Each structure stands twice: as C-alpha cells, then as structure tokens.
Amino acid sequence: MHNVNFKIILSFLLILSINFIFSQKKFTIVLDAGHGGTDHGANRTYDDIGRIAEKDVTLAITLKVGAMLEKNKDFKVIYTRKIDEYPSLSDRTNLANRSKADLFISIHCNSSKKPTAYGTETFVQGPDQNDTNLEVAKRENDVIFLDEKDKQTFGSYDASSPESLIALKLQQSKYLESSLLLGGLVENNFVNKDKRSSRGVFQKNLHVLRMNAMPSVLIETGFINHPEESHYLASEKGQDEIAESIYKAVIDYKKAIDRKSGYIASTKKPEPEKPVEVALKNDFRILLLSSPTKYNDGDPALKGLNYILPIKENGQYKYYYGVTNLASVRDINIKTAKDAGFRNAYAVGFMPNQKLSNGYYTIEVYTGDKLNGNSFILQTLKDVDRNKESGVFYYTYGKVQTLEDAVKLQKDLEAKGIKNTVIQKVSK
Structure with a gap:
C-alpha cells in the first residue's frame, strides 16, 4: 500500500515537473502601445478622415500583433495597455522586467516639422549616434513629465554623467545585438513585404527602452503629419500590413535565437526536413x-x-x-x-x-x-x-x-x- 502511494506521488510530481518545464518554454513578449489616455502622442486632422491620434493607431496595431502571436502556443503575450489609458513609462518597463520577458516591443507613430518626412524607423537602446532623430528622442522622452512616478524613476539619470553612461554601455552591450537583429527584421519586412520606405535602424537613448532587462525595440510605423502615410496608418489595410510585418519579424527573430542556442521545443511536432544549408569554403x-x-x-x-x-x-x-x-x-x-x-x-x-x-x-x-x-x-x-x-x-x-x-x-x-x-x- 505504501509502495503504491509512493508511486502515485512520484507520478504526480513527474507530471508537475513536465508541465513546469513545458510552461517555461513560452517565449514572453511585452507589447507596448505607445502613449494613451491623456497623452495623445502625435496627431493631425485631415478634412476627409478627421483627426488621427497616435495613441489610437498604436493601440490598434498592437492588438493586431498580439492577436497573431496569441495563436501560436510558443508565445505568451503581455500588453502594457489594451484600452485608452496611460501607463507611466516606469510602469511599462517594470511590467516587462517583472514578467522576465524575452522581448519588449514599443509601437509608435512618427511626426516631424517637415511635412515631407515619411518612412519607418526602428530604435534600439544606445548612446546617440549623431544629431539626427532628435525630434524622436525629445518627444518620446518628454512623456515622463506627464507622470510623477516617472519623474522619480528617471529624474536621477543624467546623460552627461560618467556613471550613467557606464551603466548605459553595460546594458547596451548585453542586449544590443539581439535588439538590432529584431530591428533589422522589422525594417526589412516593411520594405520587402509592404513596399514602404525605411529610414533605417538607429541607436537612441530612449527612456522606455533604457531600463528594460531584455532585447527591446521602439518602432516608428510612419509619419502622421505626412498626408499619404497618415491615411495608410489610419486605414485597416495599413494597420493589418504593419502588424503582420512586426509579427513575422518576431517569428524570424525567435527562429534565429533558437538556432543560436540549439533549442528545439519538445512540445512541437517535428517539422518536415528542409534542405540543410551548405557550408561555404571560406x-x-x-x-x-x-x-x-x-x-x-x-x-x-x-x-x-x-x-x-x-x-x-x-x-x-x-x-x-x-x-x-x-x-x-x-x-x-x-x-x-x-x-x-x-x-x-x-x-x-x-x-x-x-x-x-x-x-x-x-x-x-x-x-x-x-x-x-x-x-x-x-x-x-x-x-x-x-x-x-x-x-x-x-x-x-x-x-x-x-x-x-x-x-x-x-x-x-x-x-x-x-x-x-x-x-x-x-x-x-
């Protein structure tokens, strides 16, 4: 009797262990719809379609990306917001860190004083490479002044301080290459799949990325102040295409990371064998x-x-x-x-x-x-x-x-x- 009970307990513990191992294989992604609530972000009013607010476009695209990812059992999706509300920047990064996320994606729309500016951009955390895109850094970083919690969290950071730059460089080195990989995949999809104009991938000191303990990107999906691009951003077709490009970039990113680590999910059915890539002579x-x-x-x-x-x-x-x-x-x-x-x-x-x-x-x-x-x-x-x-x-x-x-x-x-x-x- 005791022996039977022991076997039952052992089997139960084994099932728990297997379930725990399988649950650990979930690839956790935090999707951040930029701005929200009282923070409208970039916005513009047009005679034919009315007012376009960045916070609405980013939420729509984010929910579409999340819906695609949630169909894949390998992913766990966490949203910083699913409605029209404003989570502070520190709330967003704290959520990602508490969740031990594998990836953080912040989705935004761009704007410029130049009405001719158009195209997509993706930013990864790092020291500013040059004086371009200052408008982006100022607009995204100035959001901290909307919330007292952000003032406390980010107020001690001084970009001219050697200590701050050392901390930034350490964080940058740890996650930069993975962030660049994802950023490159996103921008490639915008160009090759959606036939759009990409302005490239850039390093920038952005608060919403700086405090994340995981690879992170901020995607500027297009310019709201550009007449044609703004209509694309506001359209169902445009939002669907942008969401699918981001989704496919995440899929390809995970495949690349899995190849690098040699990981094969034991819960997956074996895929049909593909031709093995032939090694080059050099x-x-x-x-x-x-x-x-x-x-x-x-x-x-x-x-x-x-x-x-x-x-x-x-x-x-x-x-x-x-x-x-x-x-x-x-x-x-x-x-x-x-x-x-x-x-x-x-x-x-x-x-x-x-x-x-x-x-x-x-x-x-x-x-x-x-x-x-x-x-x-x-x-x-x-x-x-x-x-x-x-x-x-x-x-x-x-x-x-x-x-x-x-x-x-x-x-x-x-x-x-x-x-x-x-x-x-x-x-x-």
Missing part, C-alpha cells in the same frame, strides 16, 4: 573599420558590438565582427553591423587554416611607454620582442602560421591574465 568576418588607433573591448567606437577580432596589418588595426561559414549568418552579421552604425561594413573571406607563405602572425601584447623588467608581461612571458617606432614601444610575442593558431595563442595569453592583445599579421 570563413567570413565582417570588416567594421580600419584605423591607426587601437580600441579595447567595450570602447564606444565599437558601438556595443561583441565578438570583435582586431587584426593589425601594415600599421592599421582592422576590426572584424563575427565569424561564420554560412551565407545566411554572414548576411545577418552584415545587417547587424550596418544597423549598429557601420554603414560601410562588408564581408571578408578567410580560408580556414591557411598558412601564410610570406609571413607569420604574432601577438601584440603591449604598446606605449617602455616596460621595465618588473612588469607583469615581461615577468610572465619569455622571448618577448620589442620595437620602437615614432617614440612608441611595441611588444610582440610568438610566431604562428595560421589565423586559427593566432586566435588560440591569444586565448592562452588571456588565460594567463594578459588581455587586450591584438593579432598582428607580419609580412617578410
């Missing part, structure tokens, strides 16, 4: 920029991107992003780099394990003033070479024939505590 890295300046990890010049490999050649530091031998991933990496601000980025092919016939790779371990014999580098490494050019000392270590061996040597040095090194290609 490995491809994305060249971001060439500069005589050496940038360490986390430098603002690298715009928050990770997986950067600097290679020094002929006195120039070349900064490469990512590595892959799949064409689809290569193209995604190019798009991510361009959306991050490297508009001239392009792919460079490297033959795997190719030996240099007229040179070698070495590791530049230090540049600057002359090191004394008690320095950590000279105490840790033997046979370090030293050169002096234009008053600057360059210390290098090791000689290998392939880039792969150079990367391995670089990682070995990092394990010994010698960081911020650079692979140098030397010609004989």
Whole structure:
C-alpha cells in the first residue's frame, strides 16, 4: 500500500515537473502601445478622415500583433495597455522586467516639422549616434513629465554623467545585438513585404527602452503629419500590413535565437526536413573599420558590438565582427553591423587554416611607454620582442602560421591574465 502511494506521488510530481518545464518554454513578449489616455502622442486632422491620434493607431496595431502571436502556443503575450489609458513609462518597463520577458516591443507613430518626412524607423537602446532623430528622442522622452512616478524613476539619470553612461554601455552591450537583429527584421519586412520606405535602424537613448532587462525595440510605423502615410496608418489595410510585418519579424527573430542556442521545443511536432544549408569554403568576418588607433573591448567606437577580432596589418588595426561559414549568418552579421552604425561594413573571406607563405602572425601584447623588467608581461612571458617606432614601444610575442593558431595563442595569453592583445599579421 505504501509502495503504491509512493508511486502515485512520484507520478504526480513527474507530471508537475513536465508541465513546469513545458510552461517555461513560452517565449514572453511585452507589447507596448505607445502613449494613451491623456497623452495623445502625435496627431493631425485631415478634412476627409478627421483627426488621427497616435495613441489610437498604436493601440490598434498592437492588438493586431498580439492577436497573431496569441495563436501560436510558443508565445505568451503581455500588453502594457489594451484600452485608452496611460501607463507611466516606469510602469511599462517594470511590467516587462517583472514578467522576465524575452522581448519588449514599443509601437509608435512618427511626426516631424517637415511635412515631407515619411518612412519607418526602428530604435534600439544606445548612446546617440549623431544629431539626427532628435525630434524622436525629445518627444518620446518628454512623456515622463506627464507622470510623477516617472519623474522619480528617471529624474536621477543624467546623460552627461560618467556613471550613467557606464551603466548605459553595460546594458547596451548585453542586449544590443539581439535588439538590432529584431530591428533589422522589422525594417526589412516593411520594405520587402509592404513596399514602404525605411529610414533605417538607429541607436537612441530612449527612456522606455533604457531600463528594460531584455532585447527591446521602439518602432516608428510612419509619419502622421505626412498626408499619404497618415491615411495608410489610419486605414485597416495599413494597420493589418504593419502588424503582420512586426509579427513575422518576431517569428524570424525567435527562429534565429533558437538556432543560436540549439533549442528545439519538445512540445512541437517535428517539422518536415528542409534542405540543410551548405557550408561555404571560406570563413567570413565582417570588416567594421580600419584605423591607426587601437580600441579595447567595450570602447564606444565599437558601438556595443561583441565578438570583435582586431587584426593589425601594415600599421592599421582592422576590426572584424563575427565569424561564420554560412551565407545566411554572414548576411545577418552584415545587417547587424550596418544597423549598429557601420554603414560601410562588408564581408571578408578567410580560408580556414591557411598558412601564410610570406609571413607569420604574432601577438601584440603591449604598446606605449617602455616596460621595465618588473612588469607583469615581461615577468610572465619569455622571448618577448620589442620595437620602437615614432617614440612608441611595441611588444610582440610568438610566431604562428595560421589565423586559427593566432586566435588560440591569444586565448592562452588571456588565460594567463594578459588581455587586450591584438593579432598582428607580419609580412617578410
């Protein structure tokens, strides 16, 4: 009898565990319809269709996106609002963080003093890249003055403070690439599916994104002050197309994230096998920029991107992003780099394990003033070479024939505590 009861209890616990595991596989998305309630957002009145308010358009599109996502059992959708009300910006971000959301999407409409401005834009959180889109930042950030709670939450943030910029850079680095991936997919759909004009993906310091602990985007679906675009935004057809483009971007985003993590939902029925993508002969890295300046990890010049490999050649530091031998991933990496601000980025092919016939790779371990014999580098490494050019000392270590061996040597040095090194290609 006791044995039977134990088996029953064990089976019950097993069922609970399975249900818990399956429930954990829900991909949680917070959909934020911009503005609302007393905050009308951008608005304009036209003779034929009357007044168009941003808060109404964003709510309509958000509910349509949510309805599409809710049909998919893999998603859990949370709304910051489903009616005409105004949740404070801190309420919106707190909801997303409490929900441990995987994604935050804030939907807005744009406006400009220029009546000719039109097109879509998607923003991700990060330091302002330039002085463009200041109208967007001012309009979206000034909403905090509508609510006392927001004044308290955001009032201590000072964009000119080193502490605030450090915190922003840490957050940006953690979620930037995923946010850029989603932003790029959204804008691609607007162009390729809806045949609209995209103004691009930009980094901007926006309060509704800054305090989110997950990848986040703010989508400006079009300009309310533009006569043709405003009519499109207000129409059922336009809202349906915009919602479907955002929905499909989310689907493709999750597929990309799942591929990256190797996750396969055990609750899904096996899909028909698709042709496996054939690997290319070369490995491809994305060249971001060439500069005589050496940038360490986390430098603002690298715009928050990770997986950067600097290679020094002929006195120039070349900064490469990512590595892959799949064409689809290569193209995604190019798009991510361009959306991050490297508009001239392009792919460079490297033959795997190719030996240099007229040179070698070495590791530049230090540049600057002359090191004394008690320095950590000279105490840790033997046979370090030293050169002096234009008053600057360059210390290098090791000689290998392939880039792969150079990367391995670089990682070995990092394990010994010698960081911020650079692979140098030397010609004989």
